[in-house]
Amino acid sequence: MKARPFQFLELPRRMPREVPASVRVLGWQEIHGGFEAGDAAEQSARCLDCGNPYCEWKCPVHNPIPDWLALVREGRLFEAAELAHSTNPLPEVCGRVCPQDRLCEGDCTLNTGFEAVTIGSIEKYIVDEAFRQGWRPDLSAVRPTGRRVAVIGAGPAGLACADRLVRAGIEAHVFDRHAQIGGLLSYGIPAFKLEKHVMDTRRAVLEGMGVRFHLGSEVDGALGGELLRDFDALFLGTGATTPVxxxxxxxxxxxxxxxxxxxxxxxxxxxxxxxxxxxxxxxxxxxxxxxxxxxxxxxxxxxxxxxxxxxxxxxxxxxxxxxxxxxxxxxxxxxxxxxxxxxxxxxxxxxxxxxxxxxxxxxxxxxxxxxxxxxxxxxxxxxxxxxxxxGFRASPAPWWGEHGLALDAAGRIRTTGPAGATSHPKVFAGGDNVRGADLVVTAVNDGREAGLAIARALATTL
Known part of the structure; x- marks a missing residue:
């Protein structure tokens, strides 16, 4: 679709089809369908490309939103998927569960009188459709480093960390007590917001990238000690599940x-x-x-x-x-x-x-x-x-203290800087166990940054 100035004046904001409330309460499907290619291109064309993208700055992972909107408008779906993954390891999840009204769409320039671009629905379209057409992250240029990292918790922080680790040639082993990946993405957020096949697809994608999952594994003091001994580093993405x-x-x-x-x-x-x-x-x-x-x-x-x-x-x-x-x-x-x-x-x-x-x-x-x-x-x-x-508070494991992991008065892990380093030289952390109960996208950001920091540390010494 060719871009025209002020196209937002001709094209109103439109969401994908919404299932009527009287029907959707009878089941557990997501209440919005997905865009078709033409609809996604049309809605993407409403973007002003305003030069100082408030949407991008408001997004906790700083997605290059105007850029992938332009790619969708031009029909370059696989490039849009690649770009979306460059900043967000779980874009199809955030497109569904982020409170866009308080984040990217809330700060869209068009939100001052013309209604925001449907950023979340387009993000969901990009990844769902790219996966359906066979796109997968290209790791063909990645070379193994021989390093191994244990990720404890298969929620958004842990999955984001594992994604960045394998992209750096590091073997990522993810441990979680549940039978499926996702943490609260699978076992807390209901299916009418995030259908569970989405996480099944993401698991297949991550396994195809080389991530190894150890599910149904409760990491206690004994296993925690083994992981510290046998792996080059640990990432703790255990969330905050203790109710207030x-x-x-x-x-x-x-x-x-x-x-x-x-x-x-x-x-x-x-x-x-x-x-x-x-x-x-x-x-x-x-x-x-x-x-x-x-x-x-x-x-x-x-x-x-x-x-x-x-x-x-x-x-x-x-x-x-x-x-x-x-x-x-x-x-x-x-x-x-x-x-x-x-x-x-x-x-x-x-x-x-x-x-x-x-x-x-x-x-x-x-x-x-x-x-x-x-x-x-x-x-x-x-x-x-x-x-x-x-609300919920952090749920510190007893073995953390045994290995010198510093906590604050609320039981959250103390980290130094945005990269998730802790008081233990081999342990990094991120997500709700550091912040307290927060958004999925902030956990994704923490996991991404910690994964990059671990890769940098292991490239030298740890």
Missing amino acids: DAGLPGQDLPGVLSALPFLVANARRQRGERMAADENFELAGRRVLVLGGGDTAMDCVRSALRLGAAQVSCAYRRGEADMPGSRREVKHARDEGVQFLFHRQPLAIEGEGAVSGVRVAASSVGADGRLVLEPRSEQVLPADVVILSF
Whole structure:
């Protein structure tokens, strides 16, 4: 497609086909389809190529977005895929799950009156279609170095690190306790945001590049010591999975669930991997109340709908504008029938023998920004199931301390600089175990940078 100045005036922003809310809640497929080649080229042509690409700077991995938009417009798909992978080892994932409304698209120049370029959907199109047509990363010029690195955690940080290692000729061995790669990409984010065949394809691609996976492997102190001894370096991409404990009275009542175990159990059930430790989360016909306002809370409310809950509500202690998650996800949840209750501070979970509701107080924000509870405003929100989604903290392994790995007061790994070096000369880290709970794309960035740093270190000595 030939570029024309001010094409955005003729072509409105258009997303791929969206499955109607009344239909999509009946299944687990992604709610948006994919672009065809002509649609992707047309939407790419809306880019102004503004010279100072705010979209690129806002992106945590600094994708060269205008450049691969131009390649799509010109029909040069494989070159676009190569360029997308040059900065992002998991572009098809980020195209689906990044909060583009708060990142690249939120800073698109056209967002000031003409609606942003559909960057995320085009990124998804580039990789999905390139893979479908047979494109794969070309590592034919890579020469083995004889070096070996163990990557602990097959989530976004670990996969990004492994990608950069094998591109540098380093043997990457990835260890993870789950049966599939992806970490929370496979076992936390629901399929209506990221269908699991996407991760199956990525696994095949990474294995074709030379990455070796050791799945179903719990890395304890003994195995951790062996890996430190037998490998040239370690990368820790273990995430942050310990739930924040709000200390609510009654939170141990039957019917009170924690967000992450709920999502993981549901993902395992869909994959046919259900384990004895997974609780039986039967929600059909029940009133479900989710406490929290982030993306994980949105994953829970939207999953509850698909599991047949009769009523799904979300209570958040501040206003809608204060919610930490994606505005897009809140819209999807509301479209699907979720009821939102803002300015509700949970005080206790009520019930005798099982949960019956949550006692809350109305809240407002004081002049100093702190939450203020309104007097005589308490009420009980009825619920048969309550899901707690107050965020997550790092989950340090005991053996880290045994090997001198320095942690901060919150249990996060201390690193020096953006490349993930730690207090142990052979250990690097990145993602949520360093940052605390954060975005997929920031974990990808950390893993990429650590992989490059490890390669540089091993090229000399370590």
